[in-house]
Amino acid sequence: MKRVVVGLSGGVDSSVAAYLLKEQGYEVIGLFMKNWHDDSVTISKECPWLDDSNDAMLVADKLGIPFQTVDLSEEYRERIVDYMFNEYEKGRTPNPDVLCNREIKFDVFMKIALSLGADFVATGHYCRKGETVVEGETVYRLLAGKDQNKDQSYFLCQLSQDQLSKTLFPIGELQKSEVRKIAAEQALVTAEKKDSQGLCFIGKVRLPEFLQQKLQPKEGAIVEISASEEKYSTLIPDFTNKQEELDFLSRKYTYEPSEGKIVGRHQGAHYFTKGQRKGLAVGGTPEPLFVIETDVETNVIYTGQGKDHPGIYRRALLVSREETHWVRPDLQPEVGAEMKVQARIRYRQPLQEATLYQKENGLYIVFDQPQASITEGQFVAWHLEDELIGSGVIS
Known part of the structure; x- marks a missing residue:
């Protein structure tokens, strides 16, 4: 029996992920991540994490799996919240959900899980993991979720091969409606619970109010x-030359x-x-x-x-060398090479036809059609069909 630690968030997706893994014969442990409880930066009178951790505990109890809460708020403040304030101060628009996955769920949290003897970490993300063999080595693929309306591969666009090798996505093959149906059949308390909106850590937050706590208003x-x-x-x-054209377009x-x-x-x-x-x-x-x-x-x-x-509108963007990330390092083009891909510059945007140009100073992405509101600090992710192969911060 392989041991899997599931990040139970108190939502329906992670609840069903835990149930499915147990059905498949894994030894399942539920962990709830407490990422934020700083009263000096108040968000609202409501305290969503308390309700969520309670729901997570009830689900674990119902499934008969061990459960505990881990407090990651210190790491969260350093790696996510401080970063957000710095980016906004510079006039960039960060994506805390992508960062939360890279820095917290699949790094800090994963290390805790592995220290508990886990073979894998599992989450309730709507995406799939595949495998292929390149030059005799196993290479992991990050694939879009089967539910096109819920595909969350974009939020995982910064994962590494090492992180993917230790991750399971149990609901990636399912539609959201099927997930809710399973939760209802198993009488899980989260079956009818609304999907959480807002940032991945504080629930019900209005961003300007949050930013005003640290960034002073200035007319x-x-x-x-x-x-x-x-x-x-x-x-x-x-x-x-091509470089001149790329600089002009971006x-x-x-x-x-x-x-x-x-x-x-x-x-x-x-x-x-x-x-x-x-x-x-x-x-x-x-x-x-x-x-x-x-x-x-x-x-x-x-x-x-x-x-x-x-x-x-703009036709092209640049990702600097330091901020370019390949989920599939084996597919990274040489300097001077180009590659046809589909790309998106925000979650839920339909994939857009584009061409990558790898240059000395970074990676240019030129879209077939002009794109609205290309925003510094956001992530661009690029795909080959339903596989997300790389991403980067728009510079």
């Missing part, structure tokens, strides 16, 4: 840039306040992100305003009218 201007601004009609120049538009008109005030550029529409509190425009750029140095937010504003 600045909201500037509207016209869609007919000259820079958007730049003719594509003749390039002398460049950001830069703005000066004098290029537009002031239409409102905000409480801090670092609270806003590209593509954002809510929270601007500016009315009276024929079409809604969207954030097209933020400048945390000058504390100015640049906006444009309508979701088709040209300032929102």
